[in-house]
Amino acid sequence: MSDALDKQKKDLSTLNQDYATKYGFSDPVDYFHKGARGVSHEVVEMISRMKKEPRWMSDIRHEALDIFESKPMPRWGNTNLLGEIDFENIYYFMKPIENQQQSWDDVPEYIKKTFDKLGIPEAEKEFLGGVSAQYESEVVYHSMKEELKEQGIVFLDMDSGLREREDIVKKYFGSVIPAADNKFSALNTAVWSGGSFIYVPPGVDVKIPLQAYFRINAENMGQFERTLIIADKGARVHYIEGCTAPVYSTDSLHSAVVEVIALEGSSIRYTTIQNWSRNIFNLVTKRATANKNATVEWVDGNLGSRLTMKYPCIQLVGEGARGEILSVAFAGVDQHQDAGAKVVHVAPNTSSRITSKSISKDNGRASYRGLAKIHKKAENSKISVECDALLIGDDARSDTYPTMEIDSEKVSVEHEARVSKVAEEQLFYLTSRGLTEDEARLLIVNGFMEPFTKELPLEYAVELNRLIELEMEGSIG
Amino acid sequence: MSEQQGLLEIKDIHISVEDKEVVKGVSLTIGRGEVHAIMGPNGSGKSSLSNGLMGHPSYKITRGEAKLGGKSLLDMASDERSRAGLFLAFQYPVAIPGVTVANFMRSAVLSHRGKDADMSDFRKLFKKEMSDLGVDASFATRYLNDGFSGGEKKRIEILQMSMLQPSMAILDETDSGLDIDALKTVSEGINRYHNDQNGVLLVTHYQRLLNYVKPDFVHVMMDGRLVKSGGAELALKLEDQGYEWVENELGLKAGV
Numbered sequence: 001m002s003d004a005l006d007k008q009k010k011d012l013s014t015l016n017q018d019y020a021t022k023y024g025f026s027d028p029v030d031y032f033h034k035g036a037r038g039v040s041h042e043v044v045e046m047i048s049r050m051k052k053e054p055r056w057m058s059d060i061r062h063e064a065l066d067i068f069e070s071k072p073m074p075r076w077g078n079t080n081l082l083g084e085i086d087f088e089n090i091y092y093f094m095k096p097i098e099n100q101q102q103s104w105d106d107v108p109e110y111i112k113k114t115f116d117k118l119g120i121p122e123a124e125k126e127f128l129g130g131v132s133a134q135y136e137s138e139v140v141y142h143s144m145k146e147e148l149k150e151q152g153i154v155f156l157d158m159d160s161g162l163r164e165r166e167d168i169v170k171k172y173f174g175s176v177i178p179a180a181d182n183k184f185s186a187l188n189t190a191v192w193s194g195g196s197f198i199y200v201p202p203g204v205d206v207k208i209p210l211q212a213y214f215r216i217n218a219e220n221m222g223q224f225e226r227t228l229i230i231a232d233k234g235a236r237v238h239y240i241e242g243c244t245a246p247v248y249s250t251d252s253l254h255s256a257v258v259e260v261i262a263l264e265g266s267s268i269r270y271t272t273i274q275n276w277s278r279n280i281f282n283l284v285t286k287r288a289t290a291n292k293n294a295t296v297e298w299v300d301g302n303l304g305s306r307l308t309m310k311y312p313c314i315q316l317v318g319e320g321a322r323g324e325i326l327s328v329a330f331a332g333v334d335q336h337q338d339a340g341a342k343v344v345h346v347a348p349n350t351s352s353r354i355t356s357k358s359i360s361k362d363n364g365r366a367s368y369r370g371l372a373k374i375h376k377k378a379e380n381s382k383i384s385v386e387c388d389a390l391l392i393g394d395d396a397r398s399d400t401y402p403t404m405e406i407d408s409e410k411v412s413v414e415h416e417a418r419v420s421k422v423a424e425e426q427l428f429y430l431t432s433r434g435l436t437e438d439e440a441r442l443l444i445v446n447g448f449m450e451p452f453t454k455e456l457p458l459e460y461a462v463e464l465n466r467l468i469e470l471e472m473e474g475s476i477g
Numbered sequence: 478m479s480e481q482q483g484l485l486e487i488k489d490i491h492i493s494v495e496d497k498e499v500v501k502g503v504s505l506t507i508g509r510g511e512v513h514a515i516m517g518p519n520g521s522g523k524s525s526l527s528n529g530l531m532g533h534p535s536y537k538i539t540r541g542e543a544k545l546g547g548k549s550l551l552d553m554a555s556d557e558r559s560r561a562g563l564f565l566a567f568q569y570p571v572a573i574p575g576v577t578v579a580n581f582m583r584s585a586v587l588s589h590r591g592k593d594a595d596m597s598d599f600r601k602l603f604k605k606e607m608s609d610l611g612v613d614a615s616f617a618t619r620y621l622n623d624g625f626s627g628g629e630k631k632r633i634e635i636l637q638m639s640m641l642q643p644s645m646a647i648l649d650e651t652d653s654g655l656d657i658d659a660l661k662t663v664s665e666g667i668n669r670y671h672n673d674q675n676g677v678l679l680v681t682h683y684q685r686l687l688n689y690v691k692p693d694f695v696h697v698m699m700d701g702r703l704v705k706s707g708g709a710e711l712a713l714k715l716e717d718q719g720y721e722w723v724e725n726e727l728g729l730k731a732g733v
Contacts, residue, residue, distance in 0.1 A: 428531075433581075
């Protein structure tokens with residue numbers, strides 16, 4: 001970590017030390033049972049105290065809240081939709097017991113139907129519907145935990161991570177995405193709860209993908225997840241998060257921060273598929289740092305939500321580092337997927353590849369927003385960007401906002417963008433072989449997604465295809 | 478179906494593309510076990526007839542009748558026509574990126590057999606048909622027509638015909654773009670498929686395919702109409718003398 005950051009943390013530690021005494025909360029549980037909405041220093045203090053966090057974390061939170069309040073909303077992306085977010089009307093922290101107070105009857109019909117069609121087990125349905133806080137995966141998780149422990153791998157939820165490995169968390173928390181990065185990273189830093197914490201020791205190759213699914217608990221699926229993954233020198237790890245079933249939450253804002261650090265010669269792949277219920281604003285900051293000869297891969301699938309703004313980023317800071325971002329977005333009725341990717345080449349001989357695929361159906365809108373930046377010293381670097389958009393129906397919309405900032409001369413940059421409609425000739429070809437028009441359209445869409453799905457573990461690929469099938473049902477071409 | 482009835486019966490078919498009439502009244506009956514060839518210069522309406530019969534949305538049948546096995550094709554969408562037993566091998570098969578030949582073929586066969594059909598024989602059948610047509614096994618996992626050469630595309634068309642076993646196959650310029658070895662393999666594929674219960678309609682500009690697949694009847698198409706019919710010898714005469722003598726004989730001007 002840099003000296004500047006150390007200093008920043010030191011400064012922070014002296015700030016806001018008097019909050020607890022100043023506001024003197026005596027009964028945090030009661031406070032939350034009353035159901036406070038909105039965010040304030042009181043709420044932040046409450047969260048931190050309930051978690052029994054060290055002071056330095058609490059200070060970071062308070063500082064972040066000030067940043068959040070001082071920063072304006074983004075003036076780009078879908079500003080109309082962003083304007084609909086009512087920060088004062090959101091619960092920023094809920095105890096597990098309150099999650100359970102929701103009733104199965106409150107879960108929207110379309111989500112229940114999707115659960116049924118995906119054949120999701122009862123316990124998992126209730127969990128995903130926000131009705132039950134605990135999903136029965138304990139047994140699998142425990143046996144896996146023993147195996148990981150032997151290799152020295154740390155795989156915890158972020159709250160436990162802070163308790164059990166404070167040294168590592170303190171060193172890396174906020175080092176890739178500081179609170180001041182943007183309004184939503186500031187909000188997350190102030191009120192974060194849950195998320196994953198992973199540390200892989202030097203030279204350890206984690207053979208099986210680590211799946212958040214197996215360590216799901218009340219705090220995992222929070223609105224303000226905070227995830228931190230560190231692969232030490234020469235380590236390898238694949239982390240998988242999310243599932244293809246729609247996740248229902250009555251609160252409309254989900255704002256996660258994911259920090260990934262790949263130390264020298266290590267390799268990290270982060271796979272996520274998210275399918276939010278249609279009321280959710282999903283505003284996520286994801287960024288990775290790849291050191292010398294390290295590899296970082298984001299495999300990122302976005303379905304559902306009202307508005308998603310998410311641009312996984314890789315900073316290639318060490319010579320020979322490599323980055324790859326593969327993303328798909330599916331924008332259905334009334335949805336806007338503003339997704340993309342960022343690569344920042346700082347060191348020489350670094351390479352990156354971005355493959356973005358989007359599908360817009362009915363009046364759905366998918367935007368690709370990308371940044372490809374090469375600093376002056378990053379000689380002999382290579383960037384390749386490929387954006388592919390598929391439109392289904394006459395009202396579907398796709399936009400591309402690529403930004404290139406190339407400050408070095410000896411580099412190679414390729415950019416390709418394509419927008420296509422499901423072609424009449426393709427449909428006719430397939431229907432002339434006996435497939436119905438719906439079957440033909442689905443086959444074409446699955447084919448379009450194939451470069452993404454083939455990167456997924458089989459069970460995820462199968463689920464994703466089934467989900468797309470559901471999304472495509474009754475589509476009018 | 479009575480003996481007198483043809484397998485494919487077309488009566489006074491008119492087809493328009495973007496309001497321009499391109500097929501101007503074609504009548505043709507193809508019986509079971511028969512091979513017919515329609516020959517004609519470019520732009521005479523051969524491909525339009527093929528596409529219109531298969532149900533291409535841009536090729537609108539404005540008048541006439543077309544029946545397969547006694548059932549009217551015109552009320553059916555193209556997928557229904559396929560499942561009713563009609564097949565069209567395309568002149569320019571389109572690519573479907575991301576969809577493997579095997580996956581596509583399985584979907585097509587399943588649509589013909591019905592949703593709950595037993596597909597346990599599929600793999601074996603598919604392998605055998607590929608090997609018979611000299612298609613390398615690696616094609617099973619390649620994306621349909623994506624980056625295929627002209628010859629590879631045509632073999633895959635014939636492969637689909639063999640797998641689906643239609644009662645009536647229309648082959649649109651299947652010989653174009655084939656070298657002599659590929660032409661032989663493809664012709665053998667057509668001959669293996671053909672039996673006394675099904676019908677074949679070869680649509681071609683040149684006679685050379687007809688050296689390998691012997692037609693029972695040859696029809697000449699010009700300016701949207703069948704203007705002359707005969708036996709296999711008619712094809713040879715066309716090859717030898719071109720289309721000009723037909724024009725002169727009938728006082729017509731051929732399309733370009």
